[in-house]
Amino acid sequence: MTSPVVQTCPECGARLDVDPRFSVWCPHCEWNLTPASEAAEATEQPRHGAAHTDRTARTAHADRTEQLYEDLAAGHGATGRRDWLAASAVAAAVHLSTTALLAWALWLLVTGNTPLRCLGAGALAVVVLLRPRLGRVPRDEHVLDRHRAPALYGLVDRLAAQVGADPVGVIRIDGTFNATIGVVGLRRRSVLTLGLQLWEALTDQQRIALLGHELAHRVNGDHRRGLWLGSAIGALAHWHDLARPRRRAGSPGGLQLLFQLADLISDALLGGLAWLLLRAVRLLDRLTARAGQQAEYHADELAARAASTTAARGLLETLLLEGAADTLVTRLRADRIHRPRAVRRGAARPPQEPVTATLWEQLREHLATIPPLERERLLRRSALRQDAVDATHPPTHLRLALLDRRPSHPAVVTTTATESAAIAAELAPHRERVARALLAD
Template sequence: MDAVVVDVEANASVTHLGLRRRLLTLGLPLWEVLSPQQRIALLGHELGHFTHGDTRHGMVVGTACRSLSTWLYYVRPMPNPNVIQAITNLACVPLRLLITAVMALLDLLTARASQRGEYLADGAAARTGSTEGAVGLMDRLMVTDSIVTTLQRETNSRRLRGTGRGGEQNTDGLWEALVAHLGSVPESEFERRRRVGALRGHSVDASHPPTHLRRRLLLDGTPVPATVTADTARTERIAGELADVRGTLAREVVRDGYGDL
């Protein structure tokens, strides 16, 4: 990887930046609730998209998807427009429709390859962080809505308390509260989510196969041990490297509200 970005999404992804550079984006809320081996499985999964030549993460299609998403962002309608802005919004309608149509076409043409890529990346996650770590990662992915709800509750609570010393809002223990909440979720709730996911075909998004099928494929195969292990020293070095980012993102989330960034 040539660059790593840490944001506040409960997700992770990889993409190309131009012709040669690769970008890894880690969502801190997801990272925080994972065990060390689940984190390694997550990295194994994301890097596995490059290893197996996943079309949507490749240089051509991946860059195209990213560019189209950026263009769509810039031509989005301006809220509460004045007269000139309203005219601009109307003028951008054909361009928005064209970009949306091309993105839909790319999704359609790469859907099967993308789903195959997810299964292969899951295999990379298991080989890297162990089958147990990869399965645990998928269980966490099934409760991302709970991660979002907990962060919204915690940030709103801190905003309502007002400011503390130096006029800053209290951000202490934000990520710890998130970890504590996910740690208190009983196994019965995870099992309920699995059954609901099997009935509804739960997936992270349309490009991903249903999570219960991905999980079942790993469990039906021969369990594999981790090729990369998270010893105490390595875990502490990673935590130290992320310490400043954790503080910065906690302040931004509490200041601006989660979901509004």
């Protein structure tokens, strides 16, 4: 054991414990809460998508987010019903214009002469691009078959019954630090995707909270991923993409000036259309953001009721460690790529298996050794930056705060040691596959 290094805070003079693995910061005055390297990274990647890239939009979004939290914490059951209705009306306008375009295309194809028929065919192609996408049940290597994973499907079925959702259609396993649920096909079957980086970082009970939250998405009144709203948002994004002016390569010869002029005019027209479409996307985004966040808080509550408030808190706290997990995986990948070169030619190369075999153990160990002071920094930084898992979730610190404001729940769904061992065995082949994929260049 090395003796702890001590430093004083340059701002307030408090004594600071230093862990060389992490940046030094002051929990008293929050000096260096966000070191320069992280601040740069935060401005590079806007976390709320294109709709909130400018600063004012971001501040307004943050204000609305805070307001919703205050309303819910104060016990006002802020209903998003009016917002959902308005959003559905915007979606109806989008669907109506797609239908009108389809009718026009068909009319041209049936009644027009050759040039008009060509125009009709073009319009039909646009309609095909804008059509609602139902998606289909995936059949790739990520899929975990129900008959091959009775223990995990059994647990998920129990949780679905607990939160009042339909049983899931398919469970998929990938390498992300996340979990998602979506619905596909005409029969609207749900596809639950579990990211192994997150799954492996959680305790058994926190995994139940994770499954509970995802399944709650099927019953929490979140319409953003529904067919009506979801496909309208998709169609608007396609419209916007079609209208966005692009840089073209210069045309050859004396016609260049004429081409440039034509480009200029079409760019101006398309630019105007793209601007209007972007407004519509933002309107839908604003209308659904509040109601969507409310649905997320409700999913957290359902997860806490199934898995216990403690487990739901633990899950949310683990979500803050995504950066730490990413750093470790990146380091191990670099080690794996560079090490073989260092091995003297002719010497027996170390087999590659050990790195993939121990990835998950190393990940768990790495996350478990993150000291409370660093965890506290990540939590406060998340509050400062309004960090969310993604654009659709409220910031993690507010989700934690709301759980604390609500009554604490004991666990209703639990797993026995035999059951969790069976689940681990079912996941073993995927653990191996995902580890290889994560550590390959």
